[in-house]
Amino acid sequence: MTSIEPILTTPVAPSPPSTVVPDYVLDLERAAAYLGAEQLKRLRRAYEIGASAHVGQMRKSGEPYITHPVAVAKILAEQGLDGDSLIAAILHDTIEDTPITRDDLAREFGEDVAHIVEGVTKLDKLQFKDRHEATAESFRKMMLAIAQDLRVILIKLADRLHNMRTLGAQSAEARHRIARETLEVYAPIAQRLGMNLFKAELQDLGFKAMHPWRHAVLQKRIRSQPVVRREAMVQIESSLAQRLAREKLQHRLISRVKSPWSIYTKMRVEHKTFAQVMDVFGFRLVMRNVADCYHALGVVHSLYKPVDTRFRDFIAIPKGNGYQSLHTVLFGPYGAHVEVQIRTEEMDAVAERGIAAHWTYKNGGRQSSAEMRARNWIESLLSDQLNTQSSVEFYESVKIDLFQEEVYVFSPKGDILSLPRNATALDFAYMVHTDVGNHAVTARINGKLSPLRTQLGNGDRVEIVTTPASIPKPQWLEFVVTGKARTAIRQQLKQLEHEDAIEIGHRMLDRALEQLGSSIERIPAGRLESYLQDNKMNRLEALLAEIALGNWLPSLVASSLVQQTSAEQSGADGKPIYIPRDRLLINGTERNVISFASCCTPIPGDEVMGFHTAGKGIVVHRIDCANVPDYRKHPERWVNVGWDRKVAGDYTAALRMELDNRQGALAQVAAAIAEADSNIDRVEYVDRDSLVGIVRFVIEVRDRKHLADIIRRLRRLKVVLGINRI
Incomplete structure (x- = not known):
């Protein structure tokens, strides 16, 4: 074997004797025979380097570690991937687990291989507080690498598939954790990329690891199918084949057998018994071209009656992962349903192998539809993650997206x-x-x-x-x-809240400073900078936001900034307190910093007071609210608030109504509220007997005048026996 020390920054142990080529390497080379002699030579060189780098490392099963990356490469060779992908698969753990560096790989095999291996490499778990955060951040890193080269995810899926095939050597806890992650993330990703063969095996192996007893029971039931079912399958298959032959349609007819996972999920989600789930026969017709697909559809509909509403044309409108096929369900013999999928050879390759089929059907160098859709999906995820501060939030958002069916x-x-x-x-x-x-x-x-x-x-x-x-x-x-919508809404709300907080905080601090004959603009820059540094804040905006959210008292901040010790009023701790005499006017645009108490539901026009609450900002109460006396014990947190003349928005008000307990009474009240240009937020019965019902309505109003108009309308109704605002 050729020495590999020249390409390593740190030498590794000597390579094994070159005269012995393990069977698993020969199996890989047979699977990759389509590459040609030169590429196979590079592939052998990658094995030699990988074997030398991993020498002494063992899998938990007791096998040499190199057997794993070679097996991953063989899985990809069976999908027909290019030479760089197979080389990267053999070396995919070298950067993470051996002295070989990215630069070493780039010098020996080129930038493409180095980039793919780097994309598959996980991040150091020691950087993170727990395994979940490490997994989430590694996932985000992997998605960034996939955006540049889709082969990264193909290697990762093949890596996960081989790990699932050899999961038995792991501890029970590890098996459960890896299987859950496979079912929640990697199987759905395979489905999203159209790789149904990978998806089906990952799901079944994950199910077997999570619920071994259930898997064994279902597997046994599937194998012991009644003779009548086997006879029915043969009858349906022969009838379809015979009718298609008469129409001179060249085809491949494949019967489909359900896997334990698909049966289990259908039983669980649709609340069906095993017999009900298995009472469906599945077939796939693979035709020469699209025209033959539609011709075959007519043939099968003439043989068995189609079930209304169960036909889907995914050829004209492909799925998001590039999947194309005609789906129909027929009334078959013995009263059973027959599911038939009809597609071309190329569609079948894309359906089974997804983006992996791109390396077989290159369409003259153009992107395949599956690859294009995969890239669009990845780019959409990455645009979302730019607005997501937490890698865990991004990870969970992707998991939600992956489990959705499509419309x-x-x-x-x-x-x-x-x-x-x-x-x-x-x-x-x-x-x-x-x-x-x-x-x-x-x-x-x-x-x-x-x-x-x-x-x-x-x-x-x-x-x-x-x-x-x-x-x-x-x-x-x-x-x-969708994860995209949730991420965008959260990001915008955070931005609005921050902007509102800065504006409110500025107004509050300015009013506190006015009481001391100063203002923010008149505070020397050096003193302000020193104050921010002492309190570990980078910018004035951060301080203003903290004031608005109730975490800092504006009076105390003002006192510190002007360096005064006297005060108009002192708090319980003896520190100076200043209650601004000027009102903070509410205009309705500060909803993210100013909130309205649910105990008294204040609306524009009410006499109100504000209470500065840590983490919530200013909470506005009506001045006659039952909770206000308790707040008088903390005058330092009072905020003098009022309503701006141009206050806007909708506010909630609560009404207590006594209604004649007759049919249609609630409908009359709801109609009157709607006619008054208001919406009902909540309705609940407080008490009820055979004659009278006491109902609490929470409605949206603009101000006291609007509320008064609604109450007048309601009092005109004969069914309303009494009404008052709570």
């Missing part, structure tokens, strides 16, 4: 967009562009105005109505389902 909708221009099932019009808005989502006010679905929370169905035509004045609301997080 296909149309933009106004006729473009097809793929969204998760149960996605709303707001999810669609954020899928179009983040700015469209941030400024959305309503949607037109199939030409009809609909709320943003409306769930979309297949084939819906969606248009988003926007206005520059619209901003995201916290309630939006309750009904969006």
